[in-house]
Amino acid sequence: MAHSAQKMRKAAEHIRAVDPAFTDIIDQSPLCNIGRKKDQQVDHFQALVNSVIAQQVSVKAADTITARVTEKLDGEVSPHRILDVTDLDLRAAGLSGAKTRTIRELAQAWHVNDYDFSNPQIHDHEVIHELTKLWGIGRWTAEMFLMFALHRLDVWPTGDLAMRRGWEQIHGLPEYIDPKDLDDLGEIFTPYRSVAAWYCWRIIDGDSQTW
Numbered sequence: 001m002a003h004s005a006q007k008m009r010k011a012a013e014h015i016r017a018v019d020p021a022f023t024d025i026i027d028q029s030p031l032c033n034i035g036r037k038k039d040q041q042v043d044h045f046q047a048l049v050n051s052v053i054a055q056q057v058s059v060k061a062a063d064t065i066t067a068r069v070t071e072k073l074d075g076e077v078s079p080h081r082i083l084d085v086t087d088l089d090l091r092a093a094g095l096s097g098a099k100t101r102t103i104r105e106l107a108q109a110w111h112v113n114d115y116d117f118s119n120p121q122i123h124d125h126e127v128i129h130e131l132t133k134l135w136g137i138g139r140w141t142a143e144m145f146l147m148f149a150l151h152r153l154d155v156w157p158t159g160d161l162a163m164r165r166g167w168e169q170i171h172g173l174p175e176y177i178d179p180k181d182l183d184d185l186g187e188i189f190t191p192y193r194s195v196a197a198w199y200c201w202r203i204i205d206g207d208s209q210t211w
Contacts, residue, residue: 003035003151011153011192015199018188021171022196025203032195035151044117045110046077047149048131051141052102053095059162059205065094079107102136109134117150124152147194156186156193166200 008031015022053069054062072093073081082090082103090100109115117127124146131142143157157163158179167185168177189196 003153005031005036007153008032008036008195011195014192015189015196019196022199025170025199029199029202032198034147034153034194034198044115044145044149045079045106048106048137048141048145049077049082049103051144051148052099052106052136054144055099055138055141068093069095079111082107083111098136102134105135106137120150124155147197153194154191155197156183156189157197158182158186160197160201162204163197163200166202166204169203170200 011032012026016026049069050062050066053066057065069090070077072089073085087097087100087104090103091097095103115130117130127146127150128139128142131137131145132139140157140159143155143159146152146155147157164177164179164182167173167182168175186193186196
């Protein structure tokens with residue numbers, strides 16, 4: 001689902017109106033690019049693999065390992081290609097043992113089930129439920145998939161450390177915020193919570209190639 005510049009301007013103005021602390025980062029940033037970047041138009045399996053790679057590492061490290069894994073797979077990040085290579089091949093590209101297992105089991109599950117999340121009527125909760133059945137796929141990975149593969153605009157990934165640090169910086173907080181507290185604080189951004197999260201990331205990571 002592609003999003004227009006008009007929709008992203010509307011989202012930015014909504015966020016600014018309900019929480020003026022976002023004004024500076026909105027003014028300093030281009031429009032949110034969720035669903036608008038060409039390199040986000042990857043198939044769903046590849047997007048999920050990329051989210052697994054990004055688990056618990058910096059944006060820069062994720063970009064580097066993703067490039068190495070893609071090169072190891074000769075540019076074809078597909079269930080078939082992953083099942084053709086060995087664990088050693090994936091580990092050599094920089095994946096941990098746990099992520100190697102996750103990606104290989106994901107490839108096997110995708111091959112067997114032929115998942116299809118393209119219907120925009122599928123609720124976010126249903127997507128999260130299906131994906132978190134898989135070994136090594138937690139809520140954070142499913143939320144990244146919702147945002148950057150399905151381009152859903154009302155996801156609020158409070159389990160993401162960088163997003164919380166961005167929130168703290170935007171609001172000048174002297175202490176770390178608890179994810180549970182941030183859950184409730186995000187309600188005012190509905191239906192554009194993903195966009196608010198994007199600005200939180202942006203103040204931390206700047207012009208990341210990842211998003």
